[in-house]
Amino acid sequence: MTSEPATQAPRKREYTGTETSRRPVWQRALRWETGLVVVLVATLIFGSARSSDFLNSTTGFYIGLNMGEIAIMALPLMLIVITGEIDLSVASMLGLSGCVMGQLHSQGWPIGLAMVAALAVGALGGALNGVLVARLGLPSIAVTIGTLTLFRGLAEIVLGARTITDFPAWMTNIGVVPVPGTQLSYSTVIFGVLAIIFGVVLHATGAGRAIVATGLAPEAAQFAGIRVNRVKFGLFVLSGVMCALAGILFTLKNASVSYDAGTGLELNVVAIVLFGGVSIFGGRGTVIGVVLSVVIFGTLQQVLTQMQVQPEVQNIIIGGLLLVSVVLPGGGEAVGRLRARLRTGPHLARAPATQPAPPSSSDSSMQSEEKK
């Protein structure tokens, strides 16, 4: 019979079943972000080695200009992935909202109103995703592939084969001039502000905690009073609105829009989010990681473009980075499993065939097999 006095010194690592204990979330996160910083620094060094005036504000401006919309879309996607879902319709919503804005403006709507309409479309599209995934419980990967097609199709219905280029010059300037007083593009500044907001919400508010809990342990979250379905629905609507915002910026930056605006960008956004350390399984991820990932991707792209490396090689590098970012942890665990197998043999540890039961069997079984 166990006789452990109630005041025994605490055992820090108790047998908890078949899992080994995990390092706390923040500690693991920090390791990933540190790695990203290293990669970023390496990229910057590489860039400035290649071209002496790489590290100047012009480069920064162009990086921000190129990445701005993608970066804005990455923020809500990060939250969605943290809750264990995914949204592949982001780029299609970017296109659709841009088309809606362009179409309405070309029909005489004031640009401000057209923008509001575009945002409303984003909210509606996000709500569609939200209803299908959160309320009906359909798998988000399949649903958002469907809405990806649907939104793109709607954009095509709205604009047909036309390209709208008639936008007020003072608005399209955001694609050319930096925010006065800074060296940053408008989309960069907007992203920066949003990143700070998202960062605060995710890491320092109850809503952020609820989002993380939803991704890590949806059942426990429900038992703690968190309305998991509401959270997911809200995040999809948020994603829709922010993709619409990105669509507006994208359109104005390019001073034109056609139905295929942004086609294929969703993969960039997903890649950036995953590379930023957000786990596809849900529950983990930091805004800092995503920001670093955005900067790395942008810088890398810039460096390679300046080196006149073809876009194809850039693709290879992006894909390679993404692969490495998931293979490393996965490979590490695989090696760990392999080592465990080599140590204990293919089956569980053997007990001796015949062992005389000691008089007080409890004592010998205190040194139970802790590791399994």
Place this chain on the structure above:
Amino acid sequence: MTAATSALSTRFARGGALLRAREVGIGVVLLLVFGVTTLHNHNFATANSVQQLLSGAALIAMLGVGETLVIVTRNVDLSVGSIVGLSAYVVGDLFKDHPGTPVILGFVVGIGIGAVIGAINGFVTAALRVPSLVVTLAMLYIVRGIDGLIVNGVIITSSNIPNAFIAIGFRTIAGIPWLAIIAFAVVVIVAYAMRSFRSGRDLYAIGSNPEAAALAGVPVARRVFSAFVISGSLAGLAGALFLALHAEVDVTGGTGYELLVVAAVVVGGVAIFGGSGTVAGAALGALLLNTINQALVASRVSAFWNEAIAGALLLLAIAFDRWLSLRVARGLRSAEGAHRDL
């Protein structure tokens, strides 16, 4: 079991019947679409038009077969489009640089490329236990990049390809296009394997209940690896056929195919969560999507509506599947609950 429950269970749950119902359903919709469109536009039912329908769907159907294997095991392969592009170009390049190359070698090379990429996907997913969504997404990028490097701005045109090869793209036998026959053969072979070989049933087991599969002694990692290799190989084959069909290829070959394939597969009744669905259904799904596409064109519906309709269809298919499984579950639960109070 009471008479009530046994009657209910037979009605709701003869697995075979339910499955066949889905394929039959698609077939019915297919015929409906075909019929309605022909009423509008008699040209839709001409031999030429039907051949176009079959050829157009053949490639996606083939990709759908491979994708079904992967999705059944609860994975996904997003790299198929890029594989098609790369394979198409490399085969074309081969013919261009070595004009005497036999046609069969072209196919071998195409399939081989697909197999290699599939093996990488399979290894990383099965052995390293990395989620396939991420792996195949990354491979999509990498393969596109490699493709771009190889293409280097040079377009392969029909003058570079042997006539015998191009012939496969448009020749017919008894009125049926070669492409459709090849696709049909692939579907039949794989469907038979999925049904009649242990390894095929293993795939369904893995997707239906991975833990139980491992417990039952199914070699999960090996099977998943094989599924990806097959998916890659079929994509490689489809790439070679792409070249034959279009008689030219540039850096954009196969772009966007991965999403089309997933759509076709889901419409065809393959559950995105794995464990159920048939390659026949996937092929029919591809055919249906293509037919609807062409039907819209034939009905003078603005081509601009195609994508939206495709998207809406996909959503409907997903929701319908879900509704169906809920209804079955509820029907059985209430039957059980009703006689539970005995």
Place this chain on the structure above:
Amino acid sequence: MSEQPEEVPRLTLDRAAKAFGAVQALVDGSIALFPAEAHALVGENGAGKSTLVKILAGVYQPDSGTLGIDGQPVVLSGPVAARDAGISIIYQEPTLFPDLTVAENIFMGRQPLRAGRRIDRPAMNRSAGEIFTRLGVALDPQRQARGLSVADQQIVEIAKALSANANVLVMDEPTAALTTVEVERLFEVIRALRREGAAVLFISHRLEEVFAICQRVTIMRDGRFVRTAAAQDITVDEVIRSMVGRDLDVLFPKTQAPVGEVVLQVEGLSREGVLHDISFSVRRGEIVALAGLVGAGRSEVARAIFGIDRRSAGRVTVRGQVLPNSSPLAAMAAGVALVPEDRRQQGLVMDLGVDRNVALASLARLSRFGLISRTRERELAADWANRLQLKFGRLTNAVSTLSGGNQQKVVLSKWLARDPALLIIDEPTRGIDIGTKAEVHRILDGLVAGGLAVLMISSELPEVLGMADRILVMREGRIAAELSRAEANEDLVMRAATGQLKGAAA
């Protein structure tokens, strides 16, 4: 109807012991199974039955003791070895492939083949049909496994075992989810198995069933073998006495607290197919326990009150406020707290730290202008860690690193931090070492003395009898009996739970 056992038992386990960390799950597990017999293994929750079964299944290796098959000592290196040795476990939760047919489920990985290594479907279906005939059941081998009733799933699992030539079948609480008709069918199957010479180990709480189908009974208590007897040589009373006979420990300090006004009022609570017309009340300062067997519906009552599950009828009132259906938030706002049964899945977010878990139900309270104050969060966690004497490395360490007892304290802290009026606690000390058990009881006692109302669900009789002011015994979704602290004893509770009470609702 007893059979003369043959000389050599098919399977023996001799004085097996097994510990997990600080918890000694099995001290002296012994049993002998003879061919062609149905042998019952009875004991309360925590008596060590599951551990013993897992050892037989090859999932665990005993720390000491011997396992013998047909007289030879044997070591089972894993579940596959157990299966090869002819041992098959029919678990309460069957593991089938819902998308495949029944026949395929039975023969997965071992399908009969014909020419060219192709599956011989007709032969497979025929074999499955034959097994069902042997068992005397009418199941269609070609139907999909999805949607099979639990009873039918069990039959499929049994068929699976037979197809793997099992000669020892262990059934773990097989009748927990079955209707009387299905139970009778299962008994027919067991008789058929016996006719084939197989040994059936029947683990159950339902003593009337045990006596209806089994030839011998083995009783365990506190991880130990107590006795074995032929069913005809022992009475229900003697079985119950062997199961529970012990002195009530001083482990349960119970101070009498003043009982105040009604905090929780449940009227006519029902959930289709699960709960029927449950009505009771809990007052300030009292502990009301829901006792009963696995599957009686106790946790379901808790979930229905808290709003996790939707109720189909009935009313729940907390401190005069009627709770809307299916809203945990409303329940929480009214002052209800629920410490759930499954600590790891429902009670805690395992990967988060102690501080984050404690704060999870108090996110609004800890926020100022929407921002969570980390200091207040830390202070809250530290405060409760102190009060409950939580042992941990760092507040930010993931709760997965804590022992079961400390994990439970974290869950308690999470809820007590909200200063609830009603605490529903489901299996307060399951999987917790003795020392922390006593602590948890002390904590509950102190809370009740301070005016908290507690609804406690527990499968451990001593705990129920030691802690509760009133005991509601549940059986098959209904309240079978209400016992006051004074009149309750282990015997009465067990009888009510197993339907032995004269005049009790069947």
